[in-house]
Amino acid sequence: MSRIDRLDSLGMAGLLKNFPQQIEDAIQIGEGFSGSGAGVLRGPLEKVIFIGMGGSAIGGDVIRSLLARDSALPLSVSRHYRLPSWVDSKTLCIFSSYSGNTEETLAGFQEGMKRKLRRVVITSGGELAQLAQKQSVPWIEIPKGLPPRAALGYSVFPILKLFSKLNLWKWDAPAVRETLALLKKLNSEKFSPEIPLKSNPARQAAKSLWGRFVAIYAGTELLETAALRFRNQIEENAKALASHHLLPEMNHNEILGWENPGTVIGRSIAVFLRDSEDHPRIQLRFKITRKLLAERGIEIQEMHSEGKSRLARLFSAILLGDWTSYYLALFYGVDPTPVAIIEDLKKQLARAK
Numbered sequence: 557m558s559r560i561d562r563l564d565s566l567g568m569a570g571l572l573k574n575f576p577q578q579i580e581d582a583i584q585i586g587e588g589f590s591g592s593g594a595g596v597l598r599g600p601l602e603k604v605i606f607i608g609m610g611g612s613a614i615g616g617d618v619i620r621s622l623l624a625r626d627s628a629l630p631l632s633v634s635r636h637y638r639l640p641s642w643v644d645s646k647t648l649c650i651f652s653s654y655s656g657n658t659e660e661t662l663a664g665f666q667e668g669m670k671r672k673l674r675r676v677v678i679t680s681g682g683e684l685a686q687l688a689q690k691q692s693v694p695w696i697e698i699p700k701g702l703p704p705r706a707a708l709g710y711s712v713f714p715i716l717k718l719f720s721k722l723n724l725w726k727w728d729a730p731a732v733r734e735t736l737a738l739l740k741k742l743n744s745e746k747f748s749p750e751i752p753l754k755s756n757p758a759r760q761a762a763k764s765l766w767g768r769f770v771a772i773y774a775g776t777e778l779l780e781t782a783a784l785r786f787r788n789q790i791e792e793n794a795k796a797l798a799s800h801h802l803l804p805e806m807n808h809n810e811i812l813g814w815e816n817p818g819t820v821i822g823r824s825i826a827v828f829l830r831d832s833e834d835h836p837r838i839q840l841r842f843k844i845t846r847k848l849l850a851e852r853g854i855e856i857q858e859m860h861s862e863g864k865s866r867l868a869r870l871f872s873a874i875l876l877g878d879w880t881s882y883y884l885a886l887f888y889g890v891d892p893t894p895v896a897i898i899e900d901l902k903k904q905l906a907r908a909k
């Protein structure tokens with residue numbers, strides 16, 4: 557048994573390799589979803605809000621980033637027990653919990669019932685599915701048995717299909733085909749464990765990040781979710797602290813933080829997530845920021861999205877971050893899949909009810 561097989565005891569690498577197939581399966585789920593139930597999908601919509609936590613909420617962030625330029629409706633993501641006061645009868649509330657037992661999402665769902673809000677559920681089962689069925693709320697059923705963070709395709713593409721049916725987004729079949737082909741190519745030619753270090757950019761990036769505090773930066777809009785996702789994946793897979801921020805805002809505050817404390821700064825690295833369609837002024841800001849940090853002895857790692865369409869570029873950046881966090885876990889000698897401290901926290905919260 558290889559070192560990778562010993563550490564990756566639950567097969568996270570296999571889940572990453574299977575990601576393109578997951579997207580294809582998720583599209584089929586979306587196509588089969590009718591949206592029937594209590595008429596909540598009929599009538600005018602003015603806002604959309606995603607409610608979820610952790611790996612279940614990131615799908616909402618992906619959709620928000622992807623549609624930032626095109627959506628006529630404001631899209632937001634809520635990670636809380638309570639729903640915002642502005643949520644009303646013309647707001648579509650999408651409750652996402654992979655397990656169906658996320659207490660924050662369940663609390664929001666019940667509040668939505670009391671306020672008679674328009675709700676849709678996406679889950680693999682659990683209490684949320686039971687409540688949705690009982691209350692005749694449309695339920696998108698996704699497969700069980702995955703770590704929530706490894707179910708990103710299931711939390712994104714059925715909702716994109718729903719949006720196309722509601723005329724909130726025009727389904728872009730060429731972009732979907734490009735994305736699937738690109739992800740398959742990246743897995744087979746660049747990222748998989750069979751690809752040696754010298755030819756594997758994800759392994760190379762992980763080697764640079766090992767032993768460092770990782771600060772991730774992206775431009776506001778398309779890759780801001782890729783930055784958040786990368787941070788979360790480093791924390792959950794590699795069990796290592798990381799942070800993320802966005803340009804141009806980072807230039808107005810955090811850039812000053814690269815001075816103290818010296819013991820931390822000396823063991824830190826800045827990661828720039830770059831996209832070909834970053835705003836021209838953000839591209840300039842990256843260039844100047846890199847120069848200023850380098851003058852202070854800060855190491856910078858640049859990682860670039862690939863592809864032509866916004867969908868392909870966003871998911872290529874996400875896949876690169878996922879694989880990098882996977883290899884970083886192996887460099888640290890930890891199994892990327894288990895999240896023991898999170899499970900312990902959930903158990904203690906359950907006992908405190």
